[in-house]
Amino acid sequence: MNGAWIDGLHRELLxxxxxxxxxxxRSGGASYVEPTALAALALAASTPTTDADASRRAVASAADWLKDLQQVDGSLGISPDLPRPCWTTPLAILVWIATDRHHDSRRKAVDWLLAQQGTTWAPTGESPYGHDPRIAGWSWVEKTHSWLEPTAHAVLALRRAGLPSHARTRDGERLIRDRAIRTGGWNYGNSAVFGTDLQPQPAPTGLALLALSGVEDADGPIVTLGCDYLESILPTTRAPLSLCYGVLALAAWGRRPSNSDEWLAAAHDRAARSSNCIPQLAYLLLAAGTRSLELLGSPPITPESP
Known part of the structure; x- marks a missing residue:
């Protein structure tokens, strides 16, 4: 992506x-953890050609704000007024590591994250679900069943925190593999219901592939089919969330499309007119960042020479 486009998105977010x-x-709205963390990561993932100090100061200030919002148990809620649920905690961990700030807060957040797990149960008889409910990942809300996206976020944060081999990280990776749809890609929770495969979606597919990047023995049919699905769907996708995780996932697996910059530019024109444009702009800038995979804890795979 060209420097002028990067510069423009930095200015817009600031x-x-x-x-x-x-x-x-949205502009003028109340502050929330998710858009703050996304904007901070996006700004940190690229360097503008002008006024880079302003972006660095904004990222550091965002990290400080997140620290002030941390609760006694180490978690972060949705906003200053919404202390629960706490699925945003992995995003704060990623920001603190990216800025090398608030080590004690990071440690407390990681300890909290390791202690969390979605509810599980032993299947009896014929289950209507296509996944193994005995695998404990992470949930959107405490004391509920595990979902794909919060599990992927947790795996990325734990890997970035230096815990790629921890039992909980491995649990998360196992859940992600288990939730893959047979024909390729991932849905938000289940892979099938009553014997019928669900439709894959680009955002959870991208997140799943990011979380599996760099994992020993992860490469195989699940990854290949997931990447194939993204390559088929992203050319007509303009949702910033889906483009961000989809493009970055393909980049992580050595398959970033050569025309992905055109997709991001087209999505920007639409996102800039949206009332809730801030997270959308952050996703687009994150997708274009040269350090994004590093900051997300998803090391790129070097494709083999033919």
């Missing part, structure tokens, strides 16, 4: 901050 160090979902 302009759209709420009064103070954080971001909301």
């Amino acid at each position: 302009r759209l901050r709420t009064p103070g160090p954080a971001w909301g979902n």
Whole structure:
């Protein structure tokens, strides 16, 4: 992506901050953890050609704001007014590692994350679900069943925190493999219901592939089919969330499409007109960042020479 486009997105995100160090979902709205963490990671993943110090200061201030929001148990909620649920905690961990700040807060957040797990049960008789409910990943809400996206976020944060071999990290990777759809890709939770495969979706597929990148023995039919699905769907996809994780996942597996910059530019024109443009712009900038895979804990795979 060219420097002028990167510079423009840096300026847009800095302009759209709420009064103070954080971001909301829309200009002038209340501050939330998710858009603040996404914007901070996106700004940290690329360097603008002008006024780079302003972006660095904004990222550091966002990390400080997240630290001030951390609860006694180490978790972070949705916003200052919404202490639960705490699925945003892995995003804060990624920001603190990216900025090399608040080591104690990071440790507490990692300890909290390791202690969390979705509810499990032993299947009896014929289950209507296509996945193994005995595998404990992470859930959106405490004391509920595991879902793909919070599990993938947790795996990325734990790997970035230096715990790629921890039993909980391995549990998360196992759940992600188990939830893969037979024909390729991932849905948000199940792989099949009553014997019928669900339709894959680009955002969870991208997140799953990012979480499996760099994992020993992860390469295989699941990854190949997932990447094939993304390559087929992304050319007509303009949702920033889906493009971000889809493009980065293909990059992580050595298959970033040569025309992905054109998709991001087209998505930007639409996202800039949206009322909740802040997370959308952050996703697009993150997708274009040269350090994004590093900051997300998803090391790129070097494709083999033919």
